[in-house]
Amino acid sequence: MSTLTQQDTFQGLFAAAPENFLSIRTLGKESFLSQGLPTVKAEEYKFTNISKKLENAIKSFSPSLPFEISESQVKSALFEDFQGDVLVFSNGKFLPELSSSIEGVEVATLSEKPETALGSIAKASKDPFVALNQASFADGIFISVPKKVQIEKPILLLSFNKENAGQVIQPRVWIEVGDFAEVTFIDQSINLSDSAYFVNKVVEVKGGINSQISYYRLQNEGKGTIEVSNFETDIQKDAKFTSVNISLSGDMVRNNLSLNLLGSNSEGNMFGVYLLNGKTHVDNHTNVDHTIPHAESNELYKGILADQSRGVFNGKIFVRQDAQKTNAFQQNNNILLSDDAIVNTKPQLEIWADDVKCSHGCTVGQLDEEALFYLQARGIDKTSAKGLLLYAFAGEVLEKIEEESFRNHVVNLIQERLGSKF
Known part of the structure; x- marks a missing residue:
């Protein structure tokens, strides 16, 4: 290099x-x-x-x-x-x-x-x-x-x-x-x-x-x-x-x-969706630093990856020794739609305080075949059913957007990509 x-x-x-x-x-x-x-x-x-x-x-x-x-x-x-x-x-x-x-x-x-x-x-x-x-x-x-x-x-x-x-x-x-x-x-x-x-x-x-x-x-x-x-x-x-x-x-x-x-009673929220296809590569690195008691952070990132795309998630939460009564939550969930799509996920917690509530986790999987069959059995074609399930997966993050016109714009883009519009 x-x-x-x-x-x-x-x-x-x-x-x-x-x-x-x-x-x-x-x-x-x-x-x-x-x-x-x-x-x-x-x-x-x-x-x-x-x-x-x-x-x-x-x-x-x-x-x-x-x-x-x-x-x-x-x-x-x-x-x-x-x-x-x-x-x-x-x-x-x-x-x-x-x-x-x-x-x-x-x-x-x-x-x-x-x-x-x-x-x-x-x-x-x-x-x-x-x-x-x-x-x-x-x-x-x-x-x-x-x-x-x-x-x-x-x-x-x-x-x-x-x-x-x-x-x-x-x-x-x-x-x-x-x-x-x-x-x-x-x-x-x-x-x-x-x-x-x-x-x-x-x-x-x-x-x-x-x-x-x-x-x-x-x-x-x-x-x-x-x-x-x-x-x-x-x-x-x-x-x-x-x-x-x-x-x-x-x-x-x-x-x-x-x-x-x-500062005490501060709140930080970090949400994200990455919807990738082709050979797109997206790497999300997040860092939350709790330095003061009585603060809260919430983090949720969701990925949907198709074709040869690649996603990376690395989330770190630091809870310093003085940051007692901290609430910190972190989750990364991913769905892979092809055998060639790759995701590398690494949620991390580093805690020096002893009176805290903290959790972190990650999942990587595929679409629920039973749910897909359920929708098809009720007259929804496979492409639309697949799109609906994927949109529901991403929707938990999209609902965090409070500005309505922007949320509608993003929803339309994602529904078009997923083929979930009727």
Whole structure:
């Protein structure tokens, strides 16, 4: 795995980075060069050989430039019955001229907010792709919901991506939600090219006391997309954070989701569905860190894999010594629809406290033949019956999406894929 660990391979990215945030860029570069890109010898990436994938697919590690997007493209990308505000991106660059002005919310580019504590939540030392982003991102978006402000409409982060002048798209997002504030985000990418390109995304979320944050993400990438997403959030006392991640397509996708529960009575929820076919590879790595007593986390990921697709789930829950009275639950369930589909699942608990309620588990199996026969015996053809059972399997996660228009959009996509619509 030699070529991708050399500094000159990424010199185009390092050289293109502007001088803004020079100190954190320097730290990011030093951290990245000390770590290098991970190989399968690294425990965290043993089932996802993303370095080899990048070596074979990406011709030059240079930054992709933004491209022109029309208002009609934005409108056509909105799902049916969506009533909310939209923030538009082109190859990771925020486009304020096509975006909503959101009442009660401050939105700016990161270069306009030099005091932002970038890198304080998603630390470069934790993952080489965080370090690479920190070393070379061009700019990003700053979103702040002030104290006690309740945003009733969802905020859609709508990203248009395609291979352009370069190969690497590096979005950077900072979100801070004040005490007693409420907000819902929807994160969706529109791919305009099936050519190979690399998206290396970092999102940091800072949730205040008694804040209520929902973050829904739909990954329905182009066939050539290689993506690494690092999402990390700090949640304070009495706050609630809910993430729902839906992965449907792409070449190779790696999702790193970390939740730090830093206050008593805080609640973190992490839900996901990966519905894969072809040769799509999706790797979900989650991390929940309980540091304070009287906090709760709930985690449920479900996978449906067909053809030669591959899924990876690695979930970690840490319960620190002071985190007594913790409730932490984690489950990963999978259905394999072909002999060539593979899933590697590894739920983990590390507990240093003695007064806790924690559980974790995983299952891998096939469709229930008795249930399939039952539906067919009542006049439902085999394809529809199969689709209904699979949809019921995924539905436990889909019902966690409280934003109705987005939930309906995801349900339609999944039902079409499964053939369960009537």
